Amino acid sequence: MAVAVDNDMSIFSLIAGASLPVQLVLLVLIITSLFSWWYIFIKLATIKRAEASADDFENAFWTGGDLNKLFEGITAGHRKAQGMASIFEAGFKEYARHKQQPRMEISDVMEGSRRAMRAAYNRELDDLDAHLPFLASVGSVSPYIGLFGTVWGIMNAFRGLSNVAQATLSQVAPGIAEALVATAIGLFAAIPAVIAYNRFASSVDRLSVRYESFMEEFTNILQRKS
Amino acid sequence: MIRAYEKEVSWKAGAYAIGVHLVLLVALLISFNWKAAHPVLNIAEVELWDSLPKDVQKPMSAPIIEEQAKPAPIVDEAPKPETVNEEKPAEPKIDIALEKKKKELIQKELVKKELEQKKLDEQFKKDKALEQKKQLDALKAEVSKDKPIKNNTSDALKKLQQEALADDKSEGDKQAISAKASANAGVVGNAINKIQAKIRGNVNKTLCREGNPELMFDIILLPTGQLSGIPKLVKSSGSAACDEAVERAIMASDPLPLPADSSLFSQFRNLKLKFRPND
Numbered sequence: 001m002a003v004a005v006d007n008d009m010s011i012f013s014l015i016a017g018a019s020l021p022v023q024l025v026l027l028v029l030i031i032t033s034l035f036s037w038w039y040i041f042i043k044l045a046t047i048k049r050a051e052a053s054a055d056d057f058e059n060a061f062w063t064g065g066d067l068n069k070l071f072e073g074i075t076a077g078h079r080k081a082q083g084m085a086s087i088f089e090a091g092f093k094e095y096a097r098h099k100q101q102p103r104m105e106i107s108d109v110m111e112g113s114r115r116a117m118r119a120a121y122n123r124e125l126d127d128l129d130a131h132l133p134f135l136a137s138v139g140s141v142s143p144y145i146g147l148f149g150t151v152w153g154i155m156n157a158f159r160g161l162s163n164v165a166q167a168t169l170s171q172v173a174p175g176i177a178e179a180l181v182a183t184a185i186g187l188f189a190a191i192p193a194v195i196a197y198n199r200f201a202s203s204v205d206r207l208s209v210r211y212e213s214f215m216e217e218f219t220n221i222l223q224r225k226s
Numbered sequence: 227m228i229r230a231y232e233k234e235v236s237w238k239a240g241a242y243a244i245g246v247h248l249v250l251l252v253a254l255l256i257s258f259n260w261k262a263a264h265p266v267l268n269i270a271e272v273e274l275w276d277s278l279p280k281d282v283q284k285p286m287s288a289p290i291i292e293e294q295a296k297p298a299p300i301v302d303e304a305p306k307p308e309t310v311n312e313e314k315p316a317e318p319k320i321d322i323a324l325e326k327k328k329k330e331l332i333q334k335e336l337v338k339k340e341l342e343q344k345k346l347d348e349q350f351k352k353d354k355a356l357e358q359k360k361q362l363d364a365l366k367a368e369v370s371k372d373k374p375i376k377n378n379t380s381d382a383l384k385k386l387q388q389e390a391l392a393d394d395k396s397e398g399d400k401q402a403i404s405a406k407a408s409a410n411a412g413v414v415g416n417a418i419n420k421i422q423a424k425i426r427g428n429v430n431k432t433l434c435r436e437g438n439p440e441l442m443f444d445i446i447l448l449p450t451g452q453l454s455g456i457p458k459l460v461k462s463s464g465s466a467a468c469d470e471a472v473e474r475a476i477m478a479s480d481p482l483p484l485p486a487d488s489s490l491f492s493q494f495r496n497l498k499l500k501f502r503p504n505d
Contacts, residue, residue, distance in 0.1 A: 038243040040239075041235070041239030045238070
């Protein structure tokens with residue numbers, strides 16, 4: 001009568017044996033995790049590129065070349081200028097337009113180019129901030145989704161236990177193990193999202209500070225020119 | 227979902243993201259040994275009243291009859307290893323031989339009566355299914371009529387027979403594992419007899435007077451032999467007083483005697499006790 005039943009506890013059979021709500025939770029979490037990692041890699045690449053282009057532009061700008069030449073170099077490129085270059089482009093274009101008009105007050109010219117730079121700066125910041133709210137939501141919510149799946153699974157496991165006279169650990173263990181998979185995946189989605197969010201937020205802050213200080217300095221240079 | 231300027235990196239990022247998840251899956255598969263083997267709890271069935279009813283007139287339920295009729299196949303198997311039995315010590319051999327002769331006699335009688343019954347039935351009825359059913363019923367009645375003869379044989383004899391049967395099996399197999407299993411079966415049988423004796427001594431049989439009820443209790447034992455929780459009534463006798471009497475007897479027998487070998491305890495963890503108090 002001593003029959004040892006080989007209880008298949010592979011991760012696949014655990015997921016297949018889970019109840020429908022737990023499976024839905026797992027599906028949602030896996031999709032969320034995939035998206036959050038996708039955005040993490042996208043943001044890693046774009047922020048790195050924005051920092052590199054800001055470095056390049058600052059180098060080009062502060063070597064003291066002709067501003068007209070720099071402007072032509074930026075607008076000549078087949079693609080739209082990004083980052084600091086786009087702020088410079090917007091400010092310098094506005095300045096040149098105002099300068100072409102006669103009898104223009106210098107303060108009005110400066111004000112116009114400042115507004116143009118501010119608008120370009122906001123667009124750039126909006127691009128830099130893209131997807132960060134999603135990462136923040138994933139980081140804060142997905143542990144709760146995972147916890148919900150776990151609680152549901154454990155509820156089921158204990159409900160099944162009520163029909164048994166003597167509760168042994170082997171009767172609840174598979175149910176709890178399959179329920180805990182939900183928490184594990186929730187944490188797997190949340191931890192990188194939180195880390196990435198914090199890192200990207202600080203990178204975006206530093207970039208925005210660089211953009212703003214460039215705006216101030218460029219305004220001063222334009223003012224000196226006129 | 228993604229901005230225009232992100233499009234050129236999106237494919238690469240997607241591939242990385244899927245890669246990360248594959249790494250997680252592989253890590254889950256490798257780092258955990260998900261396979262687990264659980265031994266199923268052994269359930270030994272113990273019959274506390276193994277003697278049979280003396281009063282055949284009393285109404286009997288069908289399942290009981292079927293269980294009583296079961297010993298017949300054992301008789302068919304028994305003659306094969308007879309040569310093996312002769313090598314055994316004198317006392318058990320005689321007992322077994324006696325038992326076998328007795329059983330053979332019973333069977334011959336049965337066959338005779340069956341034949342007579344057949345002739346009678348063929349005269350009266352042509353419907354074969356009905357006929358067979360009747361034969362079966364007759365057979366069962368016969369068996370229960372003949373059983374009281376066997377009742378004279380002591381418990382010890384039965385035990386010996388059980389052990390001899392177990393030995394036969396092991397010698398037939400010639401395998402160490404089965405030999406050990408049969409040895410264990412002997413010890414288990416012993417221990418079950420002890421449990422039987424102890425509980426039987428505590429039952430107030432006067433409370434189970436009417437009819438020939440059968441009840442079944444599930445009890446869960448601790449390794450010390452103590453009861454874990456109260457015995458669970460699986461099948462009632464129909465009389466609450468009788469059920470309670472047996473339940474009290476089980477409680478009074480706490481702790482139950484267990485074999486010294488603790489490795490056999492798994493066969494006693496969940497005991498299903500069958501009672502026929504009026505036998």
